[in-house]
Amino acid sequence: MFPSLALGFLVAGITAVAAGSSSSCIGTISSLDDVSSATQCTTVNINAFTVPGGKTFELQLLDSTTVNVLGEIQFGNLSWAGPLFRVIGNDVTFNGNNQRWDGGGPFYWDGQGASITTPHPMMQISISGTLNDVYVVNSPSSAFAITNAGPLTISGVTVNDLQGNYPNSRSGNAAAAHNTDGFDISGSDILIQNCTVLNQDDCLAINGGTNITFADNYCEYGHGISIGSISSNAVVSDIEIIGNHVVSSAYSFRIKTDASATNSIVKNVTYSDNTATNCTGFGVLITQSYPTNLGTPGNGVIISDINFNHGTTSLTANSGAYRVAVNCGSGSCTGDWDWSGLQTSGGKAGSVIHDNLITGFVNTQ
Numbered sequence: 001m002f003p004s005l006a007l008g009f010l011v012a013g014i015t016a017v018a019a020g021s022s023s024s025c026i027g028t029i030s031s032l033d034d035v036s037s038a039t040q041c042t043t044v045n046i047n048a049f050t051v052p053g054g055k056t057f058e059l060q061l062l063d064s065t066t067v068n069v070l071g072e073i074q075f076g077n078l079s080w081a082g083p084l085f086r087v088i089g090n091d092v093t094f095n096g097n098n099q100r101w102d103g104g105g106p107f108y109w110d111g112q113g114a115s116i117t118t119p120h121p122m123m124q125i126s127i128s129g130t131l132n133d134v135y136v137v138n139s140p141s142s143a144f145a146i147t148n149a150g151p152l153t154i155s156g157v158t159v160n161d162l163q164g165n166y167p168n169s170r171s172g173n174a175a176a177a178h179n180t181d182g183f184d185i186s187g188s189d190i191l192i193q194n195c196t197v198l199n200q201d202d203c204l205a206i207n208g209g210t211n212i213t214f215a216d217n218y219c220e221y222g223h224g225i226s227i228g229s230i231s232s233n234a235v236v237s238d239i240e241i242i243g244n245h246v247v248s249s250a251y252s253f254r255i256k257t258d259a260s261a262t263n264s265i266v267k268n269v270t271y272s273d274n275t276a277t278n279c280t281g282f283g284v285l286i287t288q289s290y291p292t293n294l295g296t297p298g299n300g301v302i303i304s305d306i307n308f309n310h311g312t313t314s315l316t317a318n319s320g321a322y323r324v325a326v327n328c329g330s331g332s333c334t335g336d337w338d339w340s341g342l343q344t345s346g347g348k349a350g351s352v353i354h355d356n357l358i359t360g361f362v363n364t365q
């Protein structure tokens with residue numbers, strides 16, 4: 001009957017902080033000790049500080065909070081599962097201001113991602129709203145995992161794992177960093193634009209979700225723009241890959257479904273106005289035999305309506321690389337595959353099974 005009175009009685013100690021308009025305060029975080037009081041405010045400023053190893057820096061924000069990052073965030077080096085940072089909230093405006101978030105990657109990197117537990121993801125994003133100008137350097141393993149609850153626009157974000165391209169004392173001759181995915185997505189209604197990813201694994205990997213657009217991003221050195229890998233009971237639909245540059249990467253545009261997956265769907269994916277240069281493995285690879293590139297495909301995932309149209313996607317393969325390969329299970333690639341906007345050069349043709357599906361493109365030698 002008197003909910004506000006009852007609440008006031010129950011939480012008497014913090015009523016002044018929690019009630020109504022007083023959430024318009026400005027909270028300031030300079031250590032983990034400040035988080036619980038600062039997140040009672042709808043403006044949260046984050047100063048430079050070091051998060052102790054073994055602790056997640058977690059922000060559970062009030063609706064419509066604005067976050068301003070004002071200094072460099074570092075994380076103590078420790079072998080543990082992570083994540084290093086997690087943000088949760090509705091209608092959030094997260095201004096990264098290009099301040100660095102340093103994951104301490106070289107402490108973990110061994111060329112395989114195997115010898116010690118690495119905290120991942122580095123940045124777990126579970127907000128609706130906007131996330132702008134966040135600069136991540138040296139992620140131990142995967143950088144961003146997006147598991148949002150509502151519409152989210154991500155702009156001007158950088159993942160700089162360039163240092164991981166070079167071998168270190170534990171990696172032999174291999175690149176030190178491994179499994180450093182840029183953006184892993186399990187969520188819907190997401191726009192990622194004007195971001196830069198310099199890494200050693202997928203620039204983007206969409207594992208599930210609908211209405212996802214990846215536009216005007218720059219991906220270099222890693223494994224390019226991926227859908228998958230798709231495991232069982234997953235749906236990926238209504239995806240647009242527009243205006244991106246994929247440079248010096250092992251793959252440019254890839255759809256990978258697990259050979260063993262069942263009851264999953266990938267449908268309505270459109271690639272337009274992209275460029276890919278110095279592709280070193282496969283330009284376009286659509287395979288249902290993941291983790292093998294061109295193994296025996298499964299047929300538990302339906303892939304339908306995969307189009308390269310509405311604007312030219314041009315792709316240049318390195319000598320020794322394959323331009324296009326398609327490896328579908330029996331009867332499991334269907335619908336319209338209009339590839340009239342795909343222009344390829346360099347490299348070798350690659351094998352296309354179910355060639356009769358694809359229109360407007362001939363994969364000549």
Ligand SMILES: *[C@@H]1O[C@H](CO)[C@@H](O)[C@H](O)[C@H]1NC(C)=O
Binds near residue numbers: 074105106
């Ligand atoms: C963690 O180790 C890396 C690599 O040695 C280093 O760059 C980083 O500054 C270290 N982080 C902290 C908080 O000491």
Ligand SMILES: *[C@@H]1O[C@H](CO)[C@@H](O)[C@H](O)[C@H]1NC(C)=O
Binds near residue numbers: 098156
């Ligand atoms: C893209 O992001 C970069 C890095 O944050 C920023 O400097 C630039 O202004 C952005 N460009 C556009 C067109 O938004």
Ligand SMILES: *[C@@H]1O[C@H](CO)[C@@H](O)[C@H](O)[C@H]1NC(C)=O
Binds near residue numbers: 151152188189190191
């Ligand atoms: C698709 O996602 C974008 C980006 O979050 C959003 O603005 C748009 O409203 C979504 N479209 C639908 C039909 O929900």
Ligand SMILES: *[C@@H]1O[C@H](CO)[C@@H](O)[C@H](O)[C@H]1NC(C)=O
Binds near residue numbers: 211212237239240268
């Ligand atoms: C395919 O996805 C796009 C958005 O990526 C959407 O606008 C379009 O309506 C979808 N087409 C179908 C047939 O659902």
Ligand SMILES: *[C@@H]1O[C@H](CO)[C@@H](O)[C@H](O)[C@H]1NC(C)=O
Binds near residue numbers: 221278
């Ligand atoms: C092509 O890509 C490979 C692999 O990332 C890189 O080592 C090489 O320097 C690139 N070549 C050019 C000409 O950019």
